[in-house]
Amino acid sequence: MTVATEIDRDEALDIPTLMRGIGEAAKAAAAELSYASGATRDAALLAAAEALEDTVPAILDANAADMEFGRAKGLSAAMMDRLMLDAGRVGAIAGGLREVAAQPDPLGRVLAEWDQPNGLHFRKVATPLGVIGVIYESRPNVTADAGGLCLKSGNAAILRGGSESFHSSGAIHAALVAGLRAAGLPETAIQRVPTRDRAAVGEMLAMPGLIDVIVPRGGKGLVGRVQSDARVPVFAHLEGICHIYADAAADPEKARAVIVNAKTRRTGICGAAECLLFHRDFLAAHGAGVIGDLLDAGVEVRGDAGVQALDARVVAAGPEDWGREYLDMIVAAKVVADVDEAIAHIRTYGSSHTEAVLTEDDAVAERFFGRLDSAILLRNASTQFADGGEFGFGAEIGIATGKMHARGPVGAEQLTSFKYLVEGNGTLRP
Amino acid sequence: MTVATEIDRDEALDIPTLMRGIGEAAKAAAAELSYASGATRDAALLAAAEALEDTVPAILDANAADMEFGRAKGLSAAMMDRLMLDAGRVGAIAGGLREVAAQPDPLGRVLAEWDQPNGLHFRKVATPLGVIGVIYESRPNVTADAGGLCLKSGNAAILRGGSESFHSSGAIHAALVAGLRAAGLPETAIQRVPTRDRAAVGEMLAMPGLIDVIVPRGGKGLVGRVQSDARVPVFAHLEGICHIYADAAADPEKARAVIVNAKTRRTGICGAAECLLFHRDFLAAHGAGVIGDLLDAGVEVRGDAGVQALDARVVAAGPEDWGREYLDMIVAAKVVADVDEAIAHIRTYGSSHTEAVLTEDDAVAERFFGRLDSAILLRNASTQFADGGEFGFGAEIGIATGKMHARGPVGAEQLTSFKYLVEGNGTLRP
Structure with missing residues (x-):
């Protein structure tokens, strides 16, 4: 050859x-x-x-x-x-x-x-x-x-x-x-x-x-x-700009583990987290631990002023860091006032692929699930689950972020259409 | 004004x-x-x-x-x-x-x-x-x-x-x-x-x-x-070129009633029958009655030689009559050897909208349902049922013949997409 x-x-x-x-x-x-x-x-x-x-x-x-x-x-x-x-x-x-x-x-x-x-x-x-x-x-x-x-x-x-x-x-x-x-x-x-x-x-x-x-x-x-x-x-999907919102009512241990997993397990897949949105109360109480975990794992954290204040190793985020798919050991991070500000940020900068909310508060989770329209929304779980195999679909041909016909992990089921079969007995339309 | x-x-x-x-x-x-x-x-x-x-x-x-x-x-x-x-x-x-x-x-x-x-x-x-x-x-x-x-x-x-x-x-x-x-x-x-x-x-x-x-x-x-x-x-749907195949095992009384209803109840709707395909045995035994019914109802029948032979009032069909949507008191009609010839004709000339098979033979109906891919396939019922209201969908925004997302009568349900909501408990992807 x-x-x-x-x-x-x-x-x-x-x-x-x-x-x-x-x-x-x-x-x-x-x-x-x-x-x-x-x-x-x-x-x-x-x-x-x-x-x-x-x-x-x-x-x-x-x-x-x-x-x-x-x-x-x-x-x-x-x-x-x-x-x-x-x-x-x-x-x-x-x-x-x-x-x-x-x-x-x-x-x-x-x-x-x-x-x-x-x-x-x-x-x-x-x-x-x-x-x-x-x-x-x-x-x-x-x-x-x-x-x-x-x-x-x-x-x-x-x-x-x-x-x-x-x-x-x-x-x-x-x-x-x-x-x-x-x-x-x-x-x-x-x-x-x-x-x-x-x-x-x-x-x-x-x-x-x-x-x-x-x-x-x-x-x-x-x-x-x-x-x-x-x-x-x-x-x-054009991009997987996956966001994680850590709510005031997030369990700190779950949050630390999920955030590190979502960012670092594999950085090159579309389900990798690219932007972290911290409720200011969560950040004040637990932010240093989470950011420290990420930095210690070798992640470059690009933060707004609130996040930068937590650790000297945090780099200043620029406007180009919001809505950016790094596919690398880099993450953007910022402080938000509440779930609505997180939702507004995701609506502006998201790619309709996958976002996660970390909270023990059912009302917050319901609001996040109800007001966002990404193909996949997770609660207290890693964005890296955005995968047909993890959904139990077996193989997937890809992940779709459009709203027409197929959405999310596209397995064999979504590669189908349908027809109507109608049986009568000499039935006439009056 | x-x-x-x-x-x-x-x-x-x-x-x-x-x-x-x-x-x-x-x-x-x-x-x-x-x-x-x-x-x-x-x-x-x-x-x-x-x-x-x-x-x-x-x-x-x-x-x-x-x-x-x-x-x-x-x-x-x-x-x-x-x-x-x-x-x-x-x-x-x-x-x-x-x-x-x-x-x-x-x-x-x-x-x-x-x-x-x-x-x-x-x-x-x-x-x-x-x-x-x-x-x-x-x-x-x-x-x-x-x-x-x-x-x-x-x-x-x-x-x-x-x-x-x-x-x-x-x-x-x-x-x-x-x-x-x-x-x-x-x-x-x-x-x-x-x-x-x-x-x-x-x-x-x-x-x-x-x-x-x-x-x-x-x-x-x-x-x-x-x-x-x-x-x-x-x-x-661009056109509703609806076909009816009357099989050798069609019940003649049901067939006559369904065919007349499908053609004449309303001629201007997309579910009106436009072409009749007769199994040669059905035509020999019952064709004169069906064709007579249509002619007596004022329908212009454009037939092939086999159909023309049944009644002097039948007009000769030309090549342009196959695959034609008349939306009028006109119908094309031809003889076929069996359900497979009917299927082949519909695959060539159909518009993927609605077709009906008239038969008491389950195997024929199954073949017709399995091998055709129109949005709506009926057995022993009028093609005029191609309507969201008749399907029980309430109002419809239209009828679709494509295979992507919406198909057949499009009601409120088909005007929706979906998202996946996934709940964990600090769940990490290994």
């Missing part, structure tokens, strides 16, 4: 025609998938898991080519780690597919059922969305995770991974196709864009008749571009 | 600035509405109903101005009838608001609730969508129906009615504002675009940060323009 021929623009390809063909094949496959049984879809997932394990050497060879490309391109150590596969990681990817297979079928669920006085019997039944386009960056496992979730929910997938993981994704995709083939499902149910040409992304965003929804997975640059350019709905 | 000054282009107005102001006011009102209690929202609806009844003379004066404008413009009798209000019709509009008020609160519903082993308690709770833009044509009652449903579901509304009903809508809107005021809600919770300038519609379609969803109500021209130009999600 050679990396010498990698190019960003592939002049030999007619990208619009290529993508239209992929879209049409996906639409046709989606129609078949929509009535394939849950057992058949699960069989394909299990066969894909097996194919992954059977082709570990080929996958690692492909990954070696990507790693060589990455080294030549000068990728950071963190990026290289995201890119890297070994037998253990491939096994984990296969395990993920088996977990998805073991979940209940999201299709055919009766979401509501009722009778009308004229004898009509109504059922609202879950159906697939159709064709899902997934645009992602360097992690090759997304190929299997996203493809598997789409298949579980009866949706055809068009996967466009980052150029860094091009070969790895290709090898993983081959295993997914083997799974589809083994189960007798159309191989085009999960397609991968077979070029690194960036024009393919633009085409995906502008295929409203062929792609029903786009899921971008990656940094703010990618998500922002998809959100602004897509002609179809997008399930995504 | 004068009609002499009506113009399509209002040069005196800065439409982008006007619409931005309306959008910003709506967004601010939506934030307040999102935590107003259900009792307050219902009080506003009831007060609006009362205000409508208290201002009947003013509403009828305004309507007289619209009728004069309509006559001068040469509107058809059908259009004039849609436009016309009298005390009875105003009373019915008020009654509609009271019915919406009497419905259960769509907000705050716990859509799901569960615990995780770590002690976290999860609730998925219904929330408003935000700001809903409604663009409609001549019926002035839509002002109250759409405004009322948005208010019931905690959403701010921006209403843009047709120019023919400009004054009537204004007078009805004034009653809605009186209701909001009486209940202490922001008067900008239901706004009306105060100009006939068509540029306002273009602005509404391009305000993604301020309008969350657009609902177009009207003919194909309006809906098509909104669907192609909107930068925000659209809940709509």
Whole structure:
């Protein structure tokens, strides 16, 4: 395998025609998938898991080519780690597919059922969305995770991974196709864009008749571009500017532990806390302890005057620190007069992703829950729980902050639509 | 009141600035509405109903101005009838608001609730969508129906009615504002675009940060323009090309009655049947009776050769008759070999709105229900049941054929989103 021929623009390809063909094949496959049984879809997932394990050497060879490309391109150590596969990681990817297979079928669920006085019997039944386009960056496992979730929910997938993981994704995709083939499902149910040409992304965003929804997975640059350019709905979050409000009635021990966990457990995930809002009474009584914990853990604290007064190590926060996603060992912190000021701050600077209130006062918690409209609101728990697995959804295709259709961690259930099935007995409308 | 000054282009107005102001006011009102209690929202609806009844003379004066404008413009009798209000019709509009008020609160519903082993308690709770833009044509009652449903579901509304009903809508809107005021809600919770300038519609379609969803109500021209130009999600149906498949195992008496009802009860609604697909055995045994019923009822039947052979009055169908929405006393009809051919025809020519299967054979019904993906599928019942009221939803803001978020008759429940409320006890993510 050679990396010498990698190019960003592939002049030999007619990208619009290529993508239209992929879209049409996906639409046709989606129609078949929509009535394939849950057992058949699960069989394909299990066969894909097996194919992954059977082709570990080929996958690692492909990954070696990507790693060589990455080294030549000068990728950071963190990026290289995201890119890297070994037998253990491939096994984990296969395990993920088996977990998805073991979940209940999201299709055919009766979401509501009722009778009308004229004898009509109504059922609202879950159906697939159709064709899902997934645009992602360097992690090759997304190929299997996203493809598997789409298949579980009866949706055809068009996967466009980052150029860094091009070969790895290709090898993983081959295993997914083997799974589809083994189960007798159309191989085009999960397609991968077979070029690194960036024009393919633009085409995906502008295929409203062929792609029903786009899921971008990656940094703010990618998500922002998809959100602004897509002609179809997008399930995504641009940022996770997660706030924690420590109320006057917060339990200090719980608060210290939750705040440190929310900031430091992992700083690079969208559920990491980025801004702390302290009730002035809490700050006066317990602020020094909390801030000290964070500083001792190596966090840079950027505080307003009230927070700065607690510890000489606190840096002065500037206006740019409010509403900022650090994704790093840095946190903004400020004093507020009460829960309403915290709510007002979050409404102004939040990203509708995840916020937490720390309080033993039910009325305060109710106000925080009622007056904020983030996808996830927590009480006395770490914002790092913003994750489909932690919600019990199994795998997630991403976290959405929009209010249309999908919200919060998007698992297989949210990748469905519905139809109404109505049964009568020669029933006429008067 | 004068009609002499009506113009399509209002040069005196800065439409982008006007619409931005309306959008910003709506967004601010939506934030307040999102935590107003259900009792307050219902009080506003009831007060609006009362205000409508208290201002009947003013509403009828305004309507007289619209009728004069309509006559001068040469509107058809059908259009004039849609436009016309009298005390009875105003009373019915008020009654509609009271019915919406009497419905259960769509907000705050716990859509799901569960615990995780770590002690976290999860609730998925219904929330408003935000700001809903409604663009409609001549019926002035839509002002109250759409405004009322948005208010019931905690959403701010921006209403843009047709120019023919400009004054009537204004007078009805004034009653809605009186209701909001009486209940202490922001008067900008239901706004009306105060100009006939068509540029306002273009602005509404391009305000993604301020309008969350657009609902177009009207003919194909309006809906098509909104669907192609909107930068925000659209809940709509472009056409209702409803099919009925009469299977070999259809009960002939039920079939005759359902087909005549589905075509002739009202021809101008989106649930009216437009195309009949007859299993060849059904046609041979019972086709002459069904076709005779339709012809005797005054329906023009456009058939393929098999249908034409049954009755000399049947006209030959051309290729343009498949997939056509007549909204008139005309129906297309053809012979198919079996349910699969019917399904294939509907997949090619349908509009994903409503289709019916007439059969006593459960396996055929299951195949029809499973392999088609229209918003509404009926068995042995008239397609004219495609209506929110008939579903038991109370009022509907429209019928949607898309698969994203809302589908089928869109009542107050589908005008909601959700958020996750998670409660812990100092819970940390390991």
